[in-house]
Amino acid sequence: MADNIAAYVENLAQAAKAASRPLGFASDEQRVAAVRGMATALRRNADAIIAANALDMDAARAAGTSEGLLDRLLLTPERIEGMARGLESLAILPDPVGRVLEERTIDCGLNLQKVSVPLGLVAMVYEARPNVTSDAAGICIRTGNACILRGGSIAQNSCVAIAHVLADAVQDAGLPRDAVSIIETTDRAATDVLMGLRGTVDVLIPRGGAGLIRHCVENAYVPVIETGTGNCHIYVHESADFDKARAIVMNSKTQRVGVCNACESLLVDERIADAFLPQMLVELDAAGVLVHGDERTRDLADIMDFVDATEEDWGREYLALEISVKVVADEDEAIAHIGRYGTGHSEAIVAEDEQACERFLREVDASAVYANASTRFTDGGEFGLGAEIGISTQKLHARGPFAAEALTTYKYVVRGEGQVRP
Amino acid sequence: MADNIAAYVENLAQAAKAASRPLGFASDEQRVAAVRGMATALRRNADAIIAANALDMDAARAAGTSEGLLDRLLLTPERIEGMARGLESLAILPDPVGRVLEERTIDCGLNLQKVSVPLGLVAMVYEARPNVTSDAAGICIRTGNACILRGGSIAQNSCVAIAHVLADAVQDAGLPRDAVSIIETTDRAATDVLMGLRGTVDVLIPRGGAGLIRHCVENAYVPVIETGTGNCHIYVHESADFDKARAIVMNSKTQRVGVCNACESLLVDERIADAFLPQMLVELDAAGVLVHGDERTRDLADIMDFVDATEEDWGREYLALEISVKVVADEDEAIAHIGRYGTGHSEAIVAEDEQACERFLREVDASAVYANASTRFTDGGEFGLGAEIGISTQKLHARGPFAAEALTTYKYVVRGEGQVRP
Structure with missing residues (x-):
């Protein structure tokens, strides 16, 4: 046979x-x-x-x-x-x-x-x-x-x-x-x-x-x-405009969940975590997104459905209403974390500081890198390429x-x- | 260990x-x-x-x-x-x-x-x-x-x-x-x-x-x-200028033998075989090239060192002073033969008939296709690309x-x- x-x-x-x-x-x-x-x-x-x-x-x-x-x-x-x-x-x-x-x-x-x-x-x-x-x-x-x-x-x-x-x-x-x-x-x-x-x-x-x-x-x-596997991150820099950051996170995570360009992981600068994260987590929770957070995130989470993130969560592509959240010391840690756990699909920084944006765009190795926009734009139609066959996560x-x-x-x-x- | x-x-x-x-x-x-x-x-x-x-x-x-x-x-x-x-x-x-x-x-x-x-x-x-x-x-x-x-x-x-x-x-x-x-x-x-x-x-x-x-x-x-494997053919069309054809064959075969863009196989149109091949074979023989020919070639070979080609010869990259020679009915057979035995490296036609040239250039699937030139030109330096890393025989x-x-x-x-x- x-x-x-x-x-x-x-x-x-x-x-x-x-x-x-x-x-x-x-x-x-x-x-x-x-x-x-x-x-x-x-x-x-x-x-x-x-x-x-x-x-x-x-x-x-x-x-x-x-x-x-x-x-x-x-x-x-x-x-x-x-x-x-x-x-x-x-x-x-x-x-x-x-x-x-x-x-x-x-x-x-x-x-x-x-x-x-x-x-x-x-x-x-x-x-x-x-x-x-x-x-x-x-x-x-x-x-x-x-x-x-x-x-x-x-x-x-x-x-x-x-x-x-x-x-x-x-x-x-x-x-x-x-x-x-x-x-x-x-x-x-x-x-x-x-x-x-x-x-x-x-x-x-x-x-x-x-x-x-x-x-x-x-x-x-x-x-x-x-094609296709996307563990996409959004990194909220200390200089971020919080309104833009929340809108971008919500859009990247919830606009369509089963797709490879959806956000799966949120990284937040330590210096703004207290100011930014509580409301962000409430919004995610309200949209039905299950948060897998690190210790620092747990301290700031005034929501019902919080679970502790495991090492495995940093590498997961949920393709569902779930997100991992981590507080990072600075850009170095954010870029290193993405280098370690990212799949080279789409990665975004939210920052008003232009130097921070340009450094992220230069140093992060992925098929699409974003400053101040939703990762959901990684798409042949949106990029004006015509009929998309797929999204390649290889380099050749x-x-x-x-x-x-x-x-x-x-x-x-x-x-x-x-x-x-x- | x-x-x-x-x-x-x-x-x-x-x-x-x-x-x-x-x-x-x-x-x-x-x-x-x-x-x-x-x-x-x-x-x-x-x-x-x-x-x-x-x-x-x-x-x-x-x-x-x-x-x-x-x-x-x-x-x-x-x-x-x-x-x-x-x-x-x-x-x-x-x-x-x-x-x-x-x-x-x-x-x-x-x-x-x-x-x-x-x-x-x-x-x-x-x-x-x-x-x-x-x-x-x-x-x-x-x-x-x-x-x-x-x-x-x-x-x-x-x-x-x-x-x-x-x-x-x-x-x-x-x-x-x-x-x-x-x-x-x-x-x-x-x-x-x-x-x-x-x-x-x-x-x-x-x-x-x-x-x-x-x-x-x-x-x-x-x-x-x-990179690199080249079973390169030269096809001498019935409209070929014989002087050009012989010069191209001799250059492609003998200018440097251990290289991937050297000619390994010669295809000759039946209608000109009698007129073209005998002298071509003498020139090859005189340069020390061992000819592996088909039956028709044997009939036309007035040289000492002729051996009958086997099926295996059509696919061989000799990288030595050896060549396989086959008489073909027409362009159809030549193109089909190259499609079957070629390695997609460099393939050449010698023809004065422009239609025959253009058909060969269009229909033969190889990294470099030539009309009336030596296959030895397939080289980063010759093509003006700068420091060559190699010659790819893949398509991606x-x-x-x-x-x-x-x-x-x-x-x-x-x-x-x-x-x-x-």
Whole structure:
């Protein structure tokens, strides 16, 4: 059985890789027509997709799946319309492929161009959200890449139905159908096979929880773009404007809790702790946020639901209405604490002292560093990058919110007249 | 013992990582002064370095090491002067750190800058060339990165002596000494420990033969920039100018044989095989190049040293005076053959037909694609990139010849006045 799965995934990936070649030099017009056709096909086949989704929903309900997860799994006509619009928004992106990034004539008269080209075959591994199927396939086709998709088993019927509709539309647009491929077994071994296909899969992008991402990073032989884990801090400096600080903490913590750019930890300068923290803690408490605080914070907490922070709390990404709070001596301690426990996602200082802000922005090593703003702005849309694929917490290739451009590489194109190297 | 080595390498790497932080925001002037000081220190300590090298040379001779390897290992006053000059040439590079790559003000009035920053801690694993120690340390210090070095055991005394001289010079320049760290055990387990240090080592760059590179790629948990394997093809199209074709083949094959951008395989269009190949083969033979040819080539080969090509030959990187030769039906077969056996390094077409050239340049997937020029031009210096670190055969982050810029990443720096996300 394991052998069968290995052969199945390898064949599927090789067919997708073969499809990536003609797709890679398809014209901008062809790729735009394909994503438009994909949108139309989704609308036309909405009923069939919703019927497939109903199978997943029934099975998930029978298995006692939580309401939150059921909501993520659910497809409605409105959500399918949203997916179609997402595809159409890709059509108006400027073509990320074929851009001449640099050009020069080198000494011996050779013309040298550095030109953006698609990566080739992109593998996306994700969880319960069926819409990722169309987001991922759309961005890949738009950027001239083939994709091989692997959705969560809970969403299998939905993801396969969507992928088939999209693959048909790609074929109708005159591009290879295998450019949108999906693994049609829920056997987990398939993911591990996929992650091992060096030379076939050009990049693997996991989209989902910390467990999925860690599994991919630790087990993949193919290059991975690591996304998403955010233990984001807000450091309130002694020079902070308290009103701004409270607004930023409340927004970063509570505006949306299950997201990687939400604040998970609050650091407060010792010299203002007495003045700042009591009301801050009351506001957090009133919003239903459970505070895990250090000793000093406990002394200042006139709230019901306080718990003592453990060493483990400093490293936790709660993704819930919980926050860790620590009083620090100064900027040195704040920056060192973030260096130790941060995940390199988004880190903010609130300070009126410009020198303190600039030092923090310079010295903190993260994909996005903020002075006097909410960490919730770390987002491809907010940053004006267009359709976001994810938020990278690695340093190579793509860092922070990344979009279509991250699905390209480049090659050097050299035109000569017989030159040889002396 | 294994535990001791793990602890030793981990401590060394953590100290180097700690050193990377202050180095990462050292000024351009400080980093320039440091590489200049490193050059001066090499010159001043040339005798001690040559004495350490003599120990390596004696041991290598006693072990019956080949002349070629002994030559790579040998340090002379001239070679040390060359290393010093290499360091000085880094001083005049424009600062790759702190460049504002993009800047915009986003809707809510936030100022957003995308700024280049060092990667952090760079691990370099290399083989018998002691000069890589100073090349690697220099490029890292210039780019604000700390480095942890691991030279070949045959060159251990030389590499350690050089690294200590350089680390002292870094310290004398007011930067942390641990920014140039070297593993001082020849136990191979140390390399494997180094490759596992996720979160400490930001990138691993192996420099050496295919075996070393494969070992790193397959065993590393840290991000790797894969370098160097080149099974480069020259495809002689039916429209080729034969004189240009022969000159390009001879240059690509014989100008320097042990390098990754040398030609290893020649593909010739069937329609011109009779007219082109016989003289080409005589020229190759006369230059001492052993031809591994297919059946059709054998029929046209009026030379002594012909051997029949096996399937394995099409994938071989000879790095020697050997070449595989195949007659192909047309461009389709040539492009497909390169897609199957190429390593994505450098690929060339020789053709007067512009359409054939443009098709080849577009459809062949490699870091550098050439029309009518030698593959030997794939080189950071030739491409005008400055001090080359290596030639990447991967697609993520850096592709083809890469230099200082590849040792940087970026971060988004966001300055606000209390903005929160609506």
